[in-house]
Amino acid sequence: MLHVKIPTRKEVIEEEKSKGKRIAAVYPIHYPRELFRVFNIQPVEVWGPPKTDTKKANAHLQSYICSVVQSGLSFYLEGYLDIVDLIVVPHSCDSLQGLGSIFKDFIKPKQELVTIYLPREKNKENVEFLANELKRIYKQLSQLCGFEPDDEKLMEEIKTEEKIDKLVFKFYKSRENLPLSSREFYTILRSREYLPPDKFKSILEYALLHASKGKLKKTGIVLSGLLPEPMDILDVIDDMDAFVAIDDMACCMRRVYGEGHSSDPFERIAERIVNGPPDPTKGNSFDERFEFIKSLADLTSAKGVIFYNVKFCEPEYFYHPILKEKLSKAQIRSLIIENDINEPLPQQTITRIKAFIEMIRESS
């Protein structure tokens, strides 16, 4: 067992503020970390958070809006984001676009509001569109912060993120050699959502020092979806003598971007995001998503895929039947589970996960 001390979001916010940094509360999913860092802004992501009382948001939102957005709005309305200096809402899906509009038109927060329009599909035009969008955000941030960092400094931040992405990929590849439970592994991985890059890097490097040569003799699972919340799902998998060998989750692997090629920093960030791993919110094709998930299973010893879908997340639902069929043809079993990040895991869900693991173990 490896024990890693990871500071909490609250501790990080307090420490970074004491150093004079601004804090940006960032809603899911894709955004340019490096662009905020170059303005001395620390992004702290808001994935719900889980177990939030959503009664305040319910008054503003339709009942079919997912629990990530409901919790995210309630969290703001309850005053938990009063401490931050900016609110960043990427246009990831209709619900998040709606959240951006609710902030802009009705709530009118005292903090600076930054919206990001993300293009879909991988092509040159979309890289160009996003690069221009990033330039617009650069101007907005320079007005807020009162300075204009040069391209060289921005490129430095980009290269730092690129190095960290490589390190995260190494961390994934070492998963089977690490003495970590699935909960511990994802607690480390998800600390990137709020830690400064140097701190996150040192935690990963420390964990990697403990990689052993012997591999975990457990049943590997690919976990796909938005986020592993409630984290009890990871314990249920581990309790079955299985583990999450790798993931296709929006908060994790889908944001491990490759290196950009352009010498223009805005284009380079755009390349990284647009050409990143397939993601339902980016409208990638069925084939791209299937090939990606299959490649994850091939890279590890994973025997099956669990689609752990936040209820009402339409972009995810759209792909499920086709992906399930394609995976089945490739002899990869899959299970679709629906969850709400504010509710405990129902017994039916636990039974289904356990039965799925029994099934794939029996057939392999």
Place this chain on the structure above:
Amino acid sequence: METVKSIGIDAGSTTLKIVGVNEEGKILFSIVEDADPKVEEQTEHILNKLKENYDMESSKIVATGYGSNLIKADKKVTEITCHAKGIYEYFKTGGTAVDIGGQDNKVILISKNGKVIDFIMNDKCASGTGRFLENTAWRLKIPMEKMAELALNSDGEVKISSTCAVFAESEVISHLSRGQKLEHVIKGLHRAMVKRITSMIYTVGFNPPLMLSGGVAKNKAVVKMLEEELGEKPRIPENPQIMGAFGAALIGLSQ
């Protein structure tokens, strides 16, 4: 005194089922009781009574069902795996196993060699389960055994649009208050339940033969309507309620 090699305990949401088998997998006893809230004490009591007639010194115990975490057992296995095992060993064939229980339904695709290929369960909702019929029977003050009889002998059928166990109850009352015949409404209620189960079967992919387990398999109206909807006569074990516990006992034999 016969030696019980393995005991399967299926602690379901509404009933407790216990099956003992010898080393050939032959059923020596089977017990079905309404489940107590303290199912661990209930189980212990039953096992202690059985010890008076059977040698259970070296018996393996395999538990399944929602209450399995409370039961002392050598192994715990999910209901899906246990039902598949029980049904496969009983009928000696693969196909589609449908377990209609008190609070959940399971549809399991079983391969030719008895492995689970795929499955589906109802999630967070009692739609189409035994409880769906029980609720209405209780509200109408009709014994459960009479429900199937009324549906089978009905010359008409009222469409029940809601498969929600709670909303269907109010829909039934509303039909009756508008003067619809009781047996027509009861038949419609059975149809709504069967359509829900049929949709689950098609979701996972129907592969004949159709094999039923669970308490609702004893309801002749449900069985007849499943045949009408799927065009396939369901196969039903002599005691459909114990298939999960039987499967658990058989899994214990290989421990």
